[in-house]
Amino acid sequence: MSAPAAESHSVVGTREPILTVRGLEKHFPIRGGGLIRRTVGAVRAVDGLDLDLYPGEVLGLVGESGCGKSTTGRAILNLQPATGGSVRFQGREIVGLNRGQMRPLRRDIQIVFQDPYASLNPRLPVFDIVAEPLIIHNLTKNDKDLRRRVRELVEMVGLNPEHTNRYPAEFSGGQRQRIGIARALALEPKVLVLDEPVSALDVSIQAGVINLLEDLRDRLHLSYLFIAHDLSVVRHISDRVAVMYLGRIIEVADRDELFDHPAHPYTQALLSAIPLPDPRRERERQRIIITGDVPSPANPPSGCRFRTRCQKFAGELTDAQRRLCIDVEPQLEDRGAGHPNACHYAEVTQIL
Amino acid sequence: MSPRENPDSGMPGGATSVGTLEPGAAASRSLPGYDPSAPLLEVGDLHVSFPTGDGLVHAVRGVTYRLSSGEVLGIVGESGSGKSVTSLAVMGLLPASAEVSGSIRYRGQELLGRSDKDMSRVRGKGVSMIFQDPMTSLDPVYRVGFQIEETLRSHDRKLSGKAASARAVELLEMVGIPNAAGRVRSYPHEFSGGMRQRVVIAIAMANQPDVIIADEPTTALDVTVQAQILEVLDTALEETGAAMVLITHDLGVVAGVADRVLVMYAGRPVEIGSVEDIYYEPRMPYTLGLLGSLPRVDSGGRERLTPIVGSPPSLVNMPPGCPFGPRCPLHIEDCDKAEPPLIDVGRGHRAACIRTDVVAKAHGDATYVFDETSTDDVLAEEAYPAEVAVSGEAGHDAEASGSPPPSQTGPTVSTQRAGSPTTVTGEQS
Numbered sequence: 187m188s189a190p191a192a193e194s195h196s197v198v199g200t201r202e203p204i205l206t207v208r209g210l211e212k213h214f215p216i217r218g219g220g221l222i223r224r225t226v227g228a229v230r231a232v233d234g235l236d237l238d239l240y241p242g243e244v245l246g247l248v249g250e251s252g253c254g255k256s257t258t259g260r261a262i263l264n265l266q267p268a269t270g271g272s273v274r275f276q277g278r279e280i281v282g283l284n285r286g287q288m289r290p291l292r293r294d295i296q297i298v299f300q301d302p303y304a305s306l307n308p309r310l311p312v313f314d315i316v317a318e319p320l321i322i323h324n325l326t327k328n329d330k331d332l333r334r335r336v337r338e339l340v341e342m343v344g345l346n347p348e349h350t351n352r353y354p355a356e357f358s359g360g361q362r363q364r365i366g367i368a369r370a371l372a373l374e375p376k377v378l379v380l381d382e383p384v385s386a387l388d389v390s391i392q393a394g395v396i397n398l399l400e401d402l403r404d405r406l407h408l409s410y411l412f413i414a415h416d417l418s419v420v421r422h423i424s425d426r427v428a429v430m431y432l433g434r435i436i437e438v439a440d441r442d443e444l445f446d447h448p449a450h451p452y453t454q455a456l457l458s459a460i461p462l463p464d465p466r467r468e469r470e471r472q473r474i475i476i477t478g479d480v481p482s483p484a485n486p487p488s489g490c491r492f493r494t495r496c497q498k499f500a501g502e503l504t505d506a507q508r509r510l511c512i513d514v515e516p517q518l519e520d521r522g523a524g525h526p527n528a529c530h531y532a533e534v535t536q537i538l
Numbered sequence: 539m540s541p542r543e544n545p546d547s548g549m550p551g552g553a554t555s556v557g558t559l560e561p562g563a564a565a566s567r568s569l570p571g572y573d574p575s576a577p578l579l580e581v582g583d584l585h586v587s588f589p590t591g592d593g594l595v596h597a598v599r600g601v602t603y604r605l606s607s608g609e610v611l612g613i614v615g616e617s618g619s620g621k622s623v624t625s626l627a628v629m630g631l632l633p634a635s636a637e638v639s640g641s642i643r644y645r646g647q648e649l650l651g652r653s654d655k656d657m658s659r660v661r662g663k664g665v666s667m668i669f670q671d672p673m674t675s676l677d678p679v680y681r682v683g684f685q686i687e688e689t690l691r692s693h694d695r696k697l698s699g700k701a702a703s704a705r706a707v708e709l710l711e712m713v714g715i716p717n718a719a720g721r722v723r724s725y726p727h728e729f730s731g732g733m734r735q736r737v738v739i740a741i742a743m744a745n746q747p748d749v750i751i752a753d754e755p756t757t758a759l760d761v762t763v764q765a766q767i768l769e770v771l772d773t774a775l776e777e778t779g780a781a782m783v784l785i786t787h788d789l790g791v792v793a794g795v796a797d798r799v800l801v802m803y804a805g806r807p808v809e810i811g812s813v814e815d816i817y818y819e820p821r822m823p824y825t826l827g828l829l830g831s832l833p834r835v836d837s838g839g840r841e842r843l844t845p846i847v848g849s850p851p852s853l854v855n856m857p858p859g860c861p862f863g864p865r866c867p868l869h870i871e872d873c874d875k876a877e878p879p880l881i882d883v884g885r886g887h888r889a890a891c892i893r894t895d896v897v898a899k900a901h902g903d904a905t906y907v908f909d910e911t912s913t914d915d916v917l918a919e920e921a922y923p924a925e926v927a928v929s930g931e932a933g934h935d936a937e938a939s940g941s942p943p944p945s946q947t948g949p950t951v952s953t954q955r956a957g958s959p960t961t962v963t964g965e966q967s
Binding site for chain 2: 250251344345346349352356357358360361364388389390391392393394395396397398400401415416417418419421422423445455456457458459460461462463464465466467468469473475476477479480538
């Protein structure tokens with residue numbers, strides 16, 4: 187794996203997306219408690235989600251717990267089959283494929299999980315963990331080739347290749363996450379779904395993994411779908427950012443555009459809620475505090491899903507204007523803010 | 539959160555609306571030696587260790603701090619730095635197996651070594667605590683109203699049931715629970731995480747404590763809910779006039795709330811100072827490294843982060859010398875001679891480092907001292923048996939020549955420095 191020079195990251199609009207998601211739905215049935223366990227409802231974890239991921243791009247997907255961001259990642263990989271919509275990888279439909287049909291595609295799309303303590307088999311040495319995908323996909327010619335390749339992968343993620351005969355328990359959390367990344371890279375994927383890859387790590391360790399992910403992206407021309415709840419991390423690593431609320435994208439924009447000119451009231455509240463590690467700035471800020479918690483995805487509000495917590499709905503709109511929020515679900519489109527958002531009354535406000 | 543005005547010591551300033559309780563209830567918080575003029579909370583040379591199969595784990599190794607009335611002290615540190623154990627020791631909530639020494643004085647009364655019965659008079663009334671996980675800190679089988687009333691009545695036997703429930707409703711209103719009169723009859727599972735944490739805060743402020751210890755009060759919560767809870771905490775401090783010890787790993791939360799900050803590493807305070815000293819002029823490399831490893835949501839630039847390589851030391855059999863030495867880019871031979879004490883580096887600002895003069899030149903810019911590396915190739919010391927507590931990182935591992943763990947037959951531990959030629963940093967070009 188030689189390292190070609192890093193290319194420009196502003197690829198949107200100039201090329202075809204490598205991954206296209208349209209109207210993705212993942213509903214989990216809620217069954218009744220009777221003898222015949224009839225389906226009495228559904229948790230609409232992902233409910234009509236559109237995304238485009240371009241080659242070489244890092245797309246951040248952010249939202250609070252329960253908004254469906256992890257389910258989105260898993261549905262894209264067909265680990266939890268979607269109940270509706272379409273996911274296309276380089277033009278090829280993924281939704282509806284069975285395990286066997288998925289296998290060749292697994293080489294191109296891989297995932298890194300959140301918890302490095304649960305995602306590695308504790309009884310396998312690191313060598314076996316990283317070698318497993320290579321063996322399953324029969325990608326190395328012989329034993330020597332396999333060893334060379336594993337060594338290369340382990341070095342690539344910043345670990346010492348002499349440690350591959352050790353077990354996961356002997357590594358720190360950050361190092362385990364690197365092992366998970368090496369395993370995901372073994373098949374030379376084009377797309378990595380990173381599901382909260384650093385949120386289980388202490389900040390000083392997290393920084394090293396973030397630096398590593400940035401280096402790997404540049405060296406290997408990877409595309410990342412970076413799922414996280416930490417907007418600081420997302421701002422650091424992403425080229426574009428999509429904000430999710432209750433199973434849908436409510437705003438998507440280039441990174442600086444989103445952070446500097448957020449248009450959706452939820453994005454604004456989210457940015458406003460993040461405490462800055464800077465005492466003077468932090469104490470000067472005016473904070474938007476939204477009320478309540480995320481509603482149940484089993485029974486989302488009518489019209490705009492955010493209206494029950496929306497500071498704009500509660501404080502600024504007239505009753506006539508509110509009707510629109512209650513009756514009509516806002517679509518994700520550009521309403522003059524320069525980027526798509528899903529608010530009838532979107533208005534760019536500077537928060538940070 | 540706006541900076542709180544320093545409330546006058548002792549009497550809660552604007553807390554008139556809370557007064558269904560007798561104000562002069564000092565009797566129930568007084569143990570022998572109660573002295574209202576003594577410092578509010580003084581922790582002196584606190585040591586806590588736990589016997590384990592591997593040996594004695596020194597979780598806290600000499601914590602000293604003083605909390606004044608109306609002050610907010612932030613204690614920050616990574617997991618395992620001993621910040622929670624310190625506060626459990628103050629509350630007298632450590633398991634019986636823990637070995638505790640030092641001194642913890644609340645208004646002049648020594649709390650260490652008190653019986654549980656004595657401590658019950660202080661807990662909740664003198665010093666109360668908010669725990670991290672609101673899912674487990676409430677009792678699932680009792681209504682939340684009952685749990686608040688229980689706290690009230692255990693400190694005031696004369697309080698009638700009616701007055702207690704009225705006060706419970708009042709407290710729930712204060713922490714922003716809508717329809718408080720109806721919600722007192724709910725069980726914890728009927729509340730969301732944020733709402734439960736509000737109930738926990740209501741319980742903590744119920745008896746007008748002098749000190750509230752909040753242990754990671756917002757860590758389990760989403761960021762929008764965290765903002766709500768920080769507001770509620772602010773309200774709680776205003777209403778009770780209490781001082782607060784805020785324990786967290788989130789440097790953003792501390793920046794907004796704390797007056798002074800104590801940074802802990804490997805069971806010891808390594809730096810203490812005003813919030814501005816710590817954030818803008820840190821003197822301990824660890825503090826500087828922590829700040830440099832934080833991605834900033836308010837900065838558009840793509841500056842590289844500066845991670846701290848390696849992992850914290852094992853708290854069993856600590857090697858001599860600075861515990862941060864093996865991870866420190868400023869490490870020199872003298873660092874291994876003895877653990878540096880906290881030295882004065884400014885007014886009210888102390889740091890445990892012998893090279894504070896070098897750190898001072900960074901003026902808070904971590905790239906001055908730390909590498910922007912992306913490697914992490916030294917095994918954690920936890921991987922080693924207790925007798926080999928030092929891992930070789932910077933080539934100063936003369937005493938670390940122990941054999942690898944029994945399961946290992948492979949090559950010996952590498953002592954290569956992060957960023958050596960065999961590793962990829964991605965920064966070569």
